[in-house]
Amino acid sequence: MQLKEESTKMEQLIETLKDKNHELEQFAFITSHDLQEPLRTITTVVADLEQQNKGDMDEMTSIYLGFLSQSAVRMRALITGLLEYSRLGKDKLLEKVDCNIILQECLADLRTYIQENQAIITSSPLPELPAYGLELKLLFQNLISNAIKFRKKNISPQIRITALQDNNYWVFSVADNGIGIDARFQEKIFVIFHRLHSRTAYEGTGIGLAHCRKIVELHRGKIWVEPNPEGGSIFRFKLPVI
Ligand code: ADP
16 A cells, blocks of 8 residues: 555656746746747847947957857857757657668768868667657757767767667767876766856857757666766666667
């Protein structure tokens, strides 16, 4: 009897959590959507001011307008990231996805970035599994572009992508030879807007890994990071086979 009560309580708790989560997602969607409009106004006014006063603007005014427009660009990136975050997985259907094709598409999209950084990317054969195709591609894209971005100076990035079956899961790994991540921050980096570096050291918004975690959780999987024994990091995520 006590067991049944406990189980009912647990189910109620799960339902409450689901409702709260839905509410938060709605909130993120509405606020990020609505914030776009005033931001557009700021960007337009700054551009108009720059255009109208071209040539006869004093140095300080020109510097301030530059700050304003840089901040507006950054704010746009944050708002767009938040909006995309709240949209992830909305009204999507699981389909059979070939991860080899997804990876090839990602590498094609990142071709210039890969070439500029002389990154070497290798992979083992990857599985086919039921997934949300676009989201899975975004997951690979974020992990690979981070593996390139957080490279060690003067060493060309080497990235290895593999997948192994472990009972009812496929466990994927994206291993790099980059700067690595302090053990204290291995959980925190998956929290939205959480970054370990200044923007001058590495450009970014702190949204990529939050996207990754949400995508993996949409698939009822799990994502984590481990130190690479050879230096750098290994991001792993597991997705159910069925
Ligand atoms: P962003 O890349 O925009 O900073 P992310 O959410 O993708 O945001 O990553 C959060 C933080 O995690 C990064 O700022 C960085 O400090 C750390 N990080 C992510 N990927 C790697 C990696 N491959 N190697 C080292 N640090 C990483």
